[in-house]
Amino acid sequence: MSVVNIKTIAKALNISPATVSRALNDSHEIKKETKDRVLAYAKEHNYRPNTFAKNLKTGKTNLIGVVIPFLSSPFFLDFIDELYKQILPLGYTLLPFQSQNSAKQEQDALEFLIQQNVAGIIISPAHEKSNTDLMTHIHQNICPIILFDRLHHGLKTYKIGIHNSMETYNATEELIKKGRRRISLLCGKDIGNTKDRIRGYKNALHNYGIPYLPEYVIYANYQDPSQDIDSELTQTLRNLWDNGNLPNAIVGGTDTLSIKILGVLAGMELNVPRDIAVIGFTNTNVADYLSPSLSTIRQPTGKMAGLALQLLIEMMENTKDRTEMEYQSFLLESTTTLRKSTDITA
């Protein structure tokens, strides 16, 4: 560490440490001349305040903790990236962690974050009931928490996400309008959002008089986005095919699956969109570079990040009792972009 600190500056300039501190903190009760001398000396000697002493004394930090399931999921990466961009001018610093969908890792992350005395936390929970008590305790007694994306969680606070059932409804409806009726929904593990998406899917089928087939809801059982589930998906589709039940359209219910399914279908020599049309939730520019380019429902990560920061900072600056507050859930609008994977010119 640097050897120059408030004391050494004080000694060098023949003033007291208190005065130096005041100069450095732009206090009003200080002569301009003294302040300038201190600032000049500090700059010349490359003075850097000791964060630990400062935090110990003030009990505050400008750290904001973020806990996401995975960095390797396009949506979460996108969200984190937006947070980084938007936090820059605000003077806060991000402390990002991954839970890998594990409550234990999430707990470790949360405990580390409060040890770092973060001013607030933004989280997408590992699962519906992960660390509810701990989060509630933190939110009520330590620092405010904002929830995003996975809103089915016991913590009472502001929640920011999208209208999953409606978006899935719309995506399904889009395929129906293109004349497809054998529509499959691809889901990940049940992480709360899944059931909403299934509901939207079912509603769309129902409203268009298409019978719901349980085997058309395909659960891909993967632990993390980088895992290889191609053969599993291929097998599932092949079984459907063998039973004369191959879907002619697929809604990708997670952003990882939405990308992978195109590769799987190509491997099976099925043409997209002719044999099977595909639309999927995903937040990556890669959608444009896939072949065929992928029709997507894209979550508004920029707005989500902005709103999360805004609400969090409001709570951080507020001394209001967070137990008694009325919390709103914000369901923002996604953007559906139709590309080649649903471009049926039949």
Added chain:
Amino acid sequence: MSVVNIKTIAKALNISPATVSRALNDSHEIKKETKDRVLAYAKEHNYRPNTFAKNLKTGKTNLIGVVIPFLSSPFFLDFIDELYKQILPLGYTLLPFQSQNSAKQEQDALEFLIQQNVAGIIISPAHEKSNTDLMTHIHQNICPIILFDRLHHGLKTYKIGIHNSMETYNATEELIKKGRRRISLLCGKDIGNTKDRIRGYKNALHNYGIPYLPEYVIYANYQDPSQDIDSELTQTLRNLWDNGNLPNAIVGGTDTLSIKILGVLAGMELNVPRDIAVIGFTNTNVADYLSPSLSTIRQPTGKMAGLALQLLIEMMENTKDRTEMEYQSFLLESTTTLRKSTDITA
């Protein structure tokens, strides 16, 4: 923050704070019974040590800073992800930052990191001469730094990367062996690695008696990986085409470009690999899901991260003067995977 601290524990148990501290730190000079009492009480009351006090006192942290250009580049994301995985059992915590290829943002990140009193730093510099003095000062006087990926930088320390010219040579050679001779190289901005990759490309051409055409080295001028450069790339290729100079093979020199070029070629209705074969540097599983699947040169991010951590921790634990040390550069082997985009059955 929690109200329970060493003092309150001491008071509650009628012992001294020092004893509590010793119990908590598993000191040897303490009676087992006392230790157990303290630990039990601490656990029951959910005691959490104050990191700031601890760090202020000891002058040490278990933080490792990481500075990368972009999170949105598959290679860097992959690397960070590996760091996260491998650091977990080591008891250190990552503090990741992005420089966006900007020396100023890199400087901000570095200064923040040393204010956080990080024990060490792993960095891929913004550019060849970014913050050389600052980094040298940090490395010599504050904490060790390890360089990775972008090795052309003035800082004298351990450097970990790949043999860029050799890998590009091999990729180019692969295309030549498949009978292609009009081979183009796609480069990003000059970030140090680029010139090595160009060198490898030229050498391969030379060794196979293929004349080098300057217009076949295509510079894509983008600031960050998420930027849209499709139209620029399309225009460049179209110009070559108009001049009767359309390449029949492309080496993608950055991982962002390697993915995007497939979309661009599809947009131009050029068939890959028949019209143009493509192989590219990239570190994403998406390569498998592209259509055609993309032949890739993949950097060994796992090994790179492991080696970076190992060397860094060695230096952190060592008190040796880092000015006088002999530093080695480690060029690890990449993995080339040939997929459909180079599968020429002519």
Added chain:
DNA sequence: TTGTAAGCGTTATCAA
């Protein structure tokens, strides 16, 4: 084996 006391670098209170 335990207690006392000093001190890490900073800020805040009070007095000058």
Added chain:
DNA sequence: TTGATAACGCTTACAA
């Protein structure tokens, strides 16, 4: 406008 002093929570000689 400045200075002296105490305190934040923790660790560590040194003493007991």
